[in-house]
Amino acid sequence: MLGSATLNAEPPVMVNEPLPPLKAESRHLSFHYGSFQALKSVDLPVYEHKVTALIGPSGCGKSTFLRCFNRMHDLYAGNRYDGQIVLQPDNTDLLAKDVDPIEVRMRIGMVFQKPNPFPKTIYENVAYGLRVRGVTRKNLLDEKVEDSLRSAALWEEVKNRMNEMGSNLSGGQQQRLCIARALATDPEILLFDEPTSALDPIATASIEELVSELK
Structure with a gap:
């Protein structure tokens, strides 16, 4: 016969881990496409070595918000930012008029929904x-290209195909090539705008695993 006993246990102690350093944050960020306001006073912290996910229905402004971080909206007349996006550790307001958008895009890389390799070799x-950025030494280029392709989990698949066009790769490989391209300039933040939406389940799993490893 099995007996019964009452186990008096203390509830688990919840330990709040300290937050990692802040890498960037939007402060009261609003954005207008002409007269249409797409974002209204958005405050969002982004921490180092963390994946920050934006979740919401289609058309709610997720892509609009991401494109504010690397000033992609500057490419079209009539768009307007209000508020700040502050990048650490130098406390730079990325939306300030005296900040060069090209330099912003060097510091903050982006991978889009559909693979978009350049019409160039891998x-x-x-x-x-x-x-x-002015890098011309062949040995430095070779080293950085290999390191970036390894980080994107693509090197072993393309190391003997470097002179082939990037468009010859499969969809999943093209997306990893775009990730390698973004990683090559050592961005401080890497933005992903639904990077697996156009991929099959196997390629999707590969990209999701890669994103987790990159953090």
Whole structure:
């Protein structure tokens, strides 16, 4: 016969882990497409070595918000930002008029919904941003291209195909190539705008695992 006993246990103690350092934050950020207000006074912290996810219905402003971080909206007349996006550790307001949008995009990379490799070779896709930054030494380019492709879990698949066009790769490989291209310039923040929406389940799982590893 089994007996019964009452176990008197203290409730588990919840330990609040300290937050990692703040990398960026939007402060009262609003955005207008002409006369239409798409964002209204958004405050959001972004922490170092963390994945920050934006969740919401289609059309609620997630992509609009992301594109504020690397000033993509500057490419179209009539768009307007209000508020700030402050990048640490130098406390730079990325939306300030005296801040160069090109430099912002060097510090904050972006990967879009659909793979968009440049009409260049696999090698030149990854090396492009480095060349824009003035890197010309072949050994440095080679090293950085390989490191970026390894970080994007693509090196072993393309190391003997570097002179092929990036468009020859599969959809999942093209998206990882775009991630490698973004990583090559050592961005401080990497933005992903639904990067798996156009991929099959296997490629989606690969990209999701990669995002987790990159943090």
